[in-house]
Amino acid sequence: MTNSIKLIAATLLTLVATSAATSAFDLKIGNNSKITATKIQLGIKSPAGNVCPGDASFNIWVFSDKPGIVPVLIVRKGGAVTGPHLIETHKGANGLNMGTYAQQLNIVAPVDAEYRILTPNSDVASNWVKLKADC
Numbered sequence: 001m002t003n004s005i006k007l008i009a010a011t012l013l014t015l016v017a018t019s020a021a022t023s024a025f026d027l028k029i030g031n032n033s034k035i036t037a038t039k040i041q042l043g044i045k046s047p048a049g050n051v052c053p054g055d056a057s058f059n060i061w062v063f064s065d066k067p068g069i070v071p072v073l074i075v076r077k078g079g080a081v082t083g084p085h086l087i088e089t090h091k092g093a094n095g096l097n098m099g100t101y102a103q104q105l106n107i108v109a110p111v112d113a114e115y116r117i118l119t120p121n122s123d124v125a126s127n128w129v130k131l132k133a134d135c
Helices: 002-020
Strands: 037-045 054-064 068-076 081-091 097-107 111-118 129-133
Touching: 037 068, 037 111, 037 129, 054 068, 054 081, 054 111, 054 129
Parallel strands: none
Antiparallel strands: 037 054, 054 097, 068 081, 068 111, 081 097, 111 129
């Protein structure tokens, strides 16, 4: 009797644990269907005259198949990956679902790098975009 109670308890705990466990990238909206990014664009504005110190900006636009939250990663070519950054898309003009993310950077050292944006929720990614500044 005790063994069967332990077996039932272990089974219930396993079921609860596996049904509650989700990946950080497996975000869902209210109807439990995954949001898929359909297009991602990246714009980088280097410091004025490509000289530092100066201010640069990252702007990310994410288009999705439905409104909701899309996780994105910022990837430096040959280097680091940051994120996930969560971008919420909203239904807008012409039925497009779009969200934006902006990040300001203070460039204080020389940089010559390329960046792109990708999401684990789909195969789409932005093009590589250059950030350059000389000190």
